Amino acid sequence: MKKDIIFNLLKNSPKSLTAEEIYNDMSQTTDVNLSTVYRTLNNLVAKGEITKNVRQDKIAYFEIGDQHKHYMICDNCHTAFPTENCEIDKLARKLKRETGFNITSHTLEFHGICPECINKGTNK
């Protein structure tokens, strides 16, 4: 089943994947189109089996699990490192209470140089 292929791709990937990356990988072995990939991904998100995170590049990244995450992006090697906990929800709840604004989502991204690049001394 396409759902299982997508789930396994995400499970075996050390990083989160975009729908297009998943599609490119799948289309080599499976007869599939991009809209099916999107639909399947959204179904998995709705079931809470995977998480969708829209980053500031406006691209949605998918990964296993139901944890909402933020990323530290290395400006040198462009690797995205997930952060474990989101503290922003607390702030969002406070803002909601204070302003009455119904906040439904947020984005936050950290940029810098990852430890590996610092050690290699390849950071610009």
Ligand SMILES: [Zn+2]
């Ligand atoms: Zn790096």
Ligand SMILES: [Zn+2]
């Ligand atoms: Zn958050």
